[in-house]
Each structure stands twice: as C-alpha cells, then as structure tokens.
Amino acid sequence: MKNKALRICAAILAVYLLLGVAFYFVAGDSLRLTKGSNETVTPKAPLAELAQGDIISQTFRCNYDELESLTVIVGTMGRQNTDMIKAQLFDSENHELTKPVYIYTADLKDNQAYVIAFESAIENVKGERLTLTLTSLNGIIGNSISFYYGTSVDVDTGRVTVPGEIRDTDALFFNGERKVDSEKNPCYLCLTVKGTNYHWFGSHYWIVYAAGALLLALYLLYLSLCYRKQKYGHLLAFLLSLKKYNFLIRQLVARDFKTKYKRSVLGMLWSFLNPLLTMSIQYVVFSTIFQSTIPNFVVYLLSGIICFNFFNEASSMCLVSIVGNATLINKVYVPKYIYPFSRTLSSCINLLLSLIPLLIMMLITQTPITPAILLLPFALIMLFLVSYGVGLILASMMVFFRDTQFLWGIFSMLLMYLTPIFYPENIIPSRFLAIYRLNPLYQVITFVRTLLIDGISPSPMAYLTCLLTCLVPFAIGVLVFRKTEDKFVLNI
Amino acid sequence: MIQADHVTVCYRMPHDRIQSIKEYLVALIKRKLQYEEFYALRDVSFEIRKGEVVGLIGDNGAGKSTLLKVISGILKPAEGSVSLQGNVVPMLELGSGFDYDLTGRENIFLNGAILGYSEAFLKEKYDEIVAFSELAEFIDIPVRNYSSGMIMRLAFSIASMVSPDILIVDEILAVGDASFQEKSYARMTELMSHGTTVLLVSHNIEQIRRLCDRVIWLDHGRVVAVGDTQEICDRYANKG
Known part of the structure; x- marks a missing residue:
C-alpha cells in the first residue's frame, strides 16, 4: 500500500515536470512577450506641406516595455518629391532616445503608411511620455510632403475618442503652434505605436516551475501522511470516493x-x-x-x-x-x-x-x-x-x-x-x-x-x-x- | 455491528409545502413561515450483532423506514449517531433504478452499479442473474418492452444476487407468478441464513416470527421494546 502511494505520487510529480517543460515549448514566445500596436486616430486630412525647417511634434504615452517602430501616414500630393525628413524621438526630459531616422521622400507614395524603424528597439519606455518630431531638412513648397492628422471627434458617431497612448492634452504641434481644426477640436498626428510587452511570468518561468514542483511535492507528502493516518481531507475523500x-x-x-x-x-x-x-x-x-x-x-x-x-x-x-x-x-x-x-x-x-x-x-x-x-x-x-x-x-x-x-x-x-x-x-x-x-x-x-x-x-x-x-x-x-x-x- | 446511539430525526415541516420562490417570499412577508417540528425518530438506541436477523415492527408512521434510511446513510440524524462496519446493501423498491430505454443486459450492470456491486462481481454473477430471472432470450431487448412481471423478475434477480455484510429489506419481495414467488422466497431465506446481518421491515407478523432472531418495536418514533421475537410479537399483536 505504501509503495503504491509512493508510486502514484512519483507519477503525479513526473507528469507535472513533463507537462511544465512541454508547456514552455508549446506556448513559445507568447509566454514571454506580447507584441502589439496601438490604434491611431482616423486620418482626416494632410497637414500643410513642410518647408525647410518646419517641425511637427506629437507627444504620446508609450504602453510598451520596448518600442519597436512608429508608423505615420504620408501625403505626397501625388508627385515625387526630393525632400528629406528627419524623424527624432525624445523622452520627457528632451533627451534624444535614439539616432534620428531620415525619410527619403523620393521613395514615398501618396497615402502610404510609412514605418519609422529605429536602429534598434528602444527599451524600458513603458509609461514614458515620448515625443516624435518630424523636421523637413530641405523642403520647398511644391517639392515636399506632409503628414496626415485626425481629430479626436469620430466622424460617424460624433464622439470624442482619443487612442489610449495619446492624452487629451497631447496635441499636435506645427512649428510650436497647437494645431486645431476649423471647429477648434484638437488634432493628432496619425501615429501607430508598435512595441513589445514582456511578461514577468515568462522571464521567470523556470523559477515558477521549480517552486510549483516543490509545492506539489510538499502537498503530496502531506496528503500521503494524511492517508497513512486515515485522516482524509476533502480532496483525498473525494479521490477515494471517485475510485470507489x-x-x-x-x-x-x-x-x-x-x-x-x-x-x-x-x-x-x-x-x-x-x-x-x-x-x-x-x-x-x-x-x-x-x-x-x-x-x-x-x-x-x-x-x-x-x-x-x-x-x-x-x-x-x-x-x-x-x-x-x-x-x-x-x-x-x-x-x-x-x-x-x-x-x-x-x-x-x-x-x-x-x-x-x-x-x-x-x-x-x-x-x-x-x-x-x-x-x-x-x-x-x-x-x-x-x-x-x-x-x-x-x-x-x-x-x-x-x-x-x-x-x-x-x-x-x-x-x-x-x-x-x-x-x-x-x-x-x-x-x-x-x-x-x-x-x-x-x-x-x-x-x-x-x-x-x-x-x-x-x-x-x-x-x-x-x-x-x-x-x-x-x-x-x-x-x-x-x-x-x-x-x-x-x-x- | 450496527450501533445506534440516541438517534433523533426531526423533520422541520413548513405548514404548507413551499416549492417556489414566490411562495417562499409570500410566506416570508406574511410571516407565515412557521415550521412544525415532527420527530420521525426520538432517542432511538439499540445494538445489532453480526449475523443477526432483526425485524422492525410498528404501525404506519412509526419511523421504520426513516430508521432504515438513517442506517443506510441516506439521512443524517439531527442528533445521535449510527456506527456500523461493513457495506450496506438495500433491497431496492423493485425496478426503481432501471432505465427503460436500455436493454436487460445494460440494466443489470447499471442497477448493479447503483447497488454498489463491483464490476468484477457483476461479470462473475451475470450468468447467474440471467438464469435466475429466466429472461435469457429477452436479455438484449429494451426493458420498456418487458411485461411488468418480467421487470420484477429481473429486478429481484439483480437485487438478490448480493453478499453484503448488512442487508436492508423493506418488505419481503415476493414477485411474479406462483412458481417465481416460491423461488424468490426461498432465495430470500437463503440469503438471510448466510451469516448476513439483516434488517427486515414487514407488516406480516407471521413472516417476522419465522425469520427473525430479535425484534425492535417502534411506535411514534420511539423504541417500545427490543428483544425476543415471539414475546414482542405477542405483545404487539395484543396491544389493542
């Protein structure tokens, strides 16, 4: 009887250990990280064309541990332009987070979603308020591009909706001036934030796994002691009656x-x-x-x-x-x-x-x-x-x-x-x-x-x-x- | 073997049986939720030794069936306790565990499982059960096509194929035609003489006199007397 109980306990523990390892590999990356992107405001119209030195800036709150890329929508006025745009990302203390990215406007098509991919993912920015600036380096009106913006007022429902990563107060600035539409509604840059969240559980999986095994072993030990003393708790009584x-x-x-x-x-x-x-x-x-x-x-x-x-x-x-x-x-x-x-x-x-x-x-x-x-x-x-x-x-x-x-x-x-x-x-x-x-x-x-x-x-x-x-x-x-x-x- | 210790069972009966939330709420608001305390068993104590055949006698409503329920563990007593060793098998009201859409064969296993028989035991006794019921040629057709006599025979055959430590019998089961009645009666007496502890409830005093070693006489939930069969049966018969 004692041997049998021991064998059952060992079997349960072995199943746990096996399942734990199998789970880690089957669940794969989802266990450690979730990739996601924030929605953007609905595009309404392009801003004015950017002439040399014009700056657009949009502040947003990053909801990801790691920021991967930002996507903006460009307007080329349907022609090929030769301007170059400098995209920079700053943190709340105005430190530049990464090397600037240069956008060659010659390659762009009208209404294209352009992915601003930084040199490497920007880490540890969860909850930070970041500011994206777009500067025209040598734009001339007639040979430059602009970016789409939207208002927080939904066209269909008339309700004010601001995507989670942008605050009401984070308006779009054009050359330092707050951009508003004809009805004085604040405007936002059409901006999709893409990033990765890391899960505590995934990065500590093996610790949790080991702790679980230890707890399970202790619990089994406790159960077998109860069993020997014939003091059946709820679970043990239930299992025995299932068997019976x-x-x-x-x-x-x-x-x-x-x-x-x-x-x-x-x-x-x-x-x-x-x-x-x-x-x-x-x-x-x-x-x-x-x-x-x-x-x-x-x-x-x-x-x-x-x-x-x-x-x-x-x-x-x-x-x-x-x-x-x-x-x-x-x-x-x-x-x-x-x-x-x-x-x-x-x-x-x-x-x-x-x-x-x-x-x-x-x-x-x-x-x-x-x-x-x-x-x-x-x-x-x-x-x-x-x-x-x-x-x-x-x-x-x-x-x-x-x-x-x-x-x-x-x-x-x-x-x-x-x-x-x-x-x-x-x-x-x-x-x-x-x-x-x-x-x-x-x-x-x-x-x-x-x-x-x-x-x-x-x-x-x-x-x-x-x-x-x-x-x-x-x-x-x-x-x-x-x-x-x-x-x-x-x-x- | 079976020891009942100051067993009291008390039904708390509302004046009207309340079966819906509406009735309950109405009664609650009207403050009519009064309960009548009804003692089905009051302070019942006795002891039954292994292998004894004990009869339970008493008028209707004396608490005999309640006592059987307490012993088989269906009902928990409000006070007192029953301790017993060994497995208890009740003789079911015949056919109450049957599913009429299943065949006779499937019902033997289903009903056997409900009565607490093990799989191995049922497989071993399967042929015996079929033979006893004399239903071999109908065993693979659904029970709903059986005549009531056939159902009784099958049910009795399953129920009587036991070797429990404690057997609980609510009225002796004599079913079917004359020859099967004789056969089933013989089977019952054989079962009782095999060293099994039996608790027998019957209104047939002659049966009690013939089969029982001792008798417990219940009246209105109380034990009136426990003791020798003939003596108590005489007193019960002469109580007026």
Whole structure:
C-alpha cells in the first residue's frame, strides 16, 4: 500500500515536470512577450506641406516595455518629391532616445503608411511620455510632403475618442503652434505605436516551475501522511470516493450516452450534425444579413457554439440530476455529487465528439493548425469546471425551488447574448468591458479562439483570468452543494 | 455491528409545502413561515450483532423506514449517531433504478452499479442473474418492452444476487407468478441464513416470527421494546 502511494505520487510529480517543460515549448514566445500596436486616430486630412525647417511634434504615452517602430501616414500630393525628413524621438526630459531616422521622400507614395524603424528597439519606455518630431531638412513648397492628422471627434458617431497612448492634452504641434481644426477640436498626428510587452511570468518561468514542483511535492507528502493516518481531507475523500464509485460513474455516463440518441435514426451522428447545422444557420444569418466582417468567421462561430452548447447542456442536465433521481436518492446511499458529476461527464463526451467537425472545418477553411492546439485541454478543463460548478448550484437550488428550471431557461439565453458567440467583441462599449469580461464563458471562448484562429498561446494574463473566472463559480458550486446536500432527502 | 446511539430525526415541516420562490417570499412577508417540528425518530438506541436477523415492527408512521434510511446513510440524524462496519446493501423498491430505454443486459450492470456491486462481481454473477430471472432470450431487448412481471423478475434477480455484510429489506419481495414467488422466497431465506446481518421491515407478523432472531418495536418514533421475537410479537399483536 505504501509503495503504491509512493508510486502514484512519483507519477503525479513526473507528469507535472513533463507537462511544465512541454508547456514552455508549446506556448513559445507568447509566454514571454506580447507584441502589439496601438490604434491611431482616423486620418482626416494632410497637414500643410513642410518647408525647410518646419517641425511637427506629437507627444504620446508609450504602453510598451520596448518600442519597436512608429508608423505615420504620408501625403505626397501625388508627385515625387526630393525632400528629406528627419524623424527624432525624445523622452520627457528632451533627451534624444535614439539616432534620428531620415525619410527619403523620393521613395514615398501618396497615402502610404510609412514605418519609422529605429536602429534598434528602444527599451524600458513603458509609461514614458515620448515625443516624435518630424523636421523637413530641405523642403520647398511644391517639392515636399506632409503628414496626415485626425481629430479626436469620430466622424460617424460624433464622439470624442482619443487612442489610449495619446492624452487629451497631447496635441499636435506645427512649428510650436497647437494645431486645431476649423471647429477648434484638437488634432493628432496619425501615429501607430508598435512595441513589445514582456511578461514577468515568462522571464521567470523556470523559477515558477521549480517552486510549483516543490509545492506539489510538499502537498503530496502531506496528503500521503494524511492517508497513512486515515485522516482524509476533502480532496483525498473525494479521490477515494471517485475510485470507489468509478464503476457507477462509468455506468451512469454510458447510460446517458446510450439513451440520448437511442431511438433516433442518425444516432451519434447528431453530435456532429448539431453544431454544424447551428453554425450553418448562424453563418448565413450573420454573414449575409448582418454583414459580419470577422475574419475566419466559420471557425469563430463554431468554436463559440461548441463551447456554449456544452455549458448549456451540462448545466441543464445537472439541474434535473438530483430531482430526477429522487427515487434512487431516497433508497440507496451514493455520494450525491455523483449524479451531477456523471451528467457533466456525459456532456463532455458530446463536446469531444463535436470537436471533430471543428477540426474538419479548420482544415476546409485552411486555418493553419499549430502546436498551440495542444493547449486546448486547459480551456476544456476550465469549461468543465465552470459548467460543473454552475450545475451544482442549479441542482441544489432545484431541490428547494422548482422555479429554478424556468429561471435558468431565461438566464441561459441572457448569457448566450452576453457571450461573443456570433458577434465580435469590439461592439461592446469599452466602459462595460471590465464587467463583460467577468463572464467565464467569454474567457474560455476567447482562449479557444486565440489557440485555434491565431494559432498562438494566449498571454499569461489570459491564463490567469480564465483560471480565476472559472474557479470562482466552481468553488461556489461546491460550497453550496456541500452545504445543502444533507437536506436533499427531506425535500425531494 | 450496527450501533445506534440516541438517534433523533426531526423533520422541520413548513405548514404548507413551499416549492417556489414566490411562495417562499409570500410566506416570508406574511410571516407565515412557521415550521412544525415532527420527530420521525426520538432517542432511538439499540445494538445489532453480526449475523443477526432483526425485524422492525410498528404501525404506519412509526419511523421504520426513516430508521432504515438513517442506517443506510441516506439521512443524517439531527442528533445521535449510527456506527456500523461493513457495506450496506438495500433491497431496492423493485425496478426503481432501471432505465427503460436500455436493454436487460445494460440494466443489470447499471442497477448493479447503483447497488454498489463491483464490476468484477457483476461479470462473475451475470450468468447467474440471467438464469435466475429466466429472461435469457429477452436479455438484449429494451426493458420498456418487458411485461411488468418480467421487470420484477429481473429486478429481484439483480437485487438478490448480493453478499453484503448488512442487508436492508423493506418488505419481503415476493414477485411474479406462483412458481417465481416460491423461488424468490426461498432465495430470500437463503440469503438471510448466510451469516448476513439483516434488517427486515414487514407488516406480516407471521413472516417476522419465522425469520427473525430479535425484534425492535417502534411506535411514534420511539423504541417500545427490543428483544425476543415471539414475546414482542405477542405483545404487539395484543396491544389493542
């Protein structure tokens, strides 16, 4: 017995060590850094042509650890010019950060986005207020260029929007004079900041990894000590009961699965067809009627539908799992969590089956399949936890209040609209985003989409938010269920 | 083997059964959320030794089924405790664990698992169960196509194929036609004589007299008497 416990502990530790290393290589660069760029103001018009000595300056706040390049939009008035522009970058104390970059205007086309690439990336500038100046070295009117600017007033909505990296007070200056448009609105240079953020987690990965291994080893040691003393904590008691009742769980899952499609002609095929058909309908509706412009809309839709369907099915099945098994619960002692647990597991089989059409659609739409897909189990485990947790809450509520089933019908519909299944996330007003992102399904679905559509691992922060938003409902579910399960018999 | 120590079970029953949030809130506002305390068991103590067959007698509502629930762990007593060694297997109300869309074979495994049998045990006893139920030719068709007698036979065959430490029987199960009734009765008595501790609830005093070593008489949740079968059965019969 002692040897067996030792072997299990060693196996768990070995799996952790292996997964940790594998994760590092699969997740790759996303773990250490995120490259990004800030949006720019919408181009409105070019400024006046720059004559020799004219200076444009724009101050902005850098949101990146490392600044890679700046992109401006040039206007050549449709001709070839021979001017040369000197681009310089200063910090807030007016020290020049890097060697100037010279822009040869002869090579430029009208309305071209010109990337000002510095000699090397500029480090340690996060949060700094930097100023870009553009100076004409020998411009003559008629043979020089200008740059596009925009106002903070959005043409379509009339709202004032300033990109995150530019402050209201950072106006565009032309020869030291603040540039305003005819309505006295402040103007900004069309400027895209591109840079890289480094993650603490990525640069300290191996330390975290080692600390995790140490903690795990200590915890396993503690558990095995408890086990020897026969003092079972929650986790150990749960694992032992899983072992004891694993035959029952398998039978219940097999029952659910067999009876689900038992009397239908197509049987198991429905697990493939259902998400595909839902996707087709929504695809037609949203791509033709609502003119959705989401890239790779097929995979976008299908991944959202599959995740949400799983959640919906699992939680609704859990809802009736206690009430529906009333006769059994009254007659045989079985740990009550087994009923919702087996229901969630049987939905899992359905989920795994519906991943097959998703893969097929990825192949058809020629979405590149990268190693990042190996990280999918993390998202699926999180999805399982949140569905099971919500299922536990619903199952216990249902025992005491039968209204729960009707309320849940409405609530799950609300949740469907609160999750970006068929619409892009950016239609949500930014002031609601913080609340919007608390939705665990949002977290899981965006996580899955980053893996499948972008083909990269999400940033460490995405792992953390996904983990937290999913663990909270799970923990609440477990607490509520434990607190109420003893009273079930009296109420069903 | 089984030791009950001052077991008290108290149902807190609201006057009207409240089953919806609206009713609950209305009752709460009207301050009508009164509970009636109903003692299903009050201070019940006894001890059952290994291998004993113990009968539980009493009128309807005496708390017999509640006591069985407490012993099998379904219900937690409000006060007191029950300690027991070994696994408890209840004789289910026949067929309550069946799924009517599954075949007889699948139901044997499902129902067996619910009763707490192990996979190895079920595989070993599978043929025996089928043979006892006399349903070999129907075993692969869905149970919903069975006659009620066939369902009873299958259920009994599964339920009686046990070798538990403690067997809980709520009314002796005699089902099916005359010959199967005889067979099932024989099976029950055989089960009880095999050194298994049995707790038997029955309204049939003759059965209790024949099968039990000792008897516990419950009335309104209290133990009236514990002791020799014949003596207590006589007293129970003559209580008026």
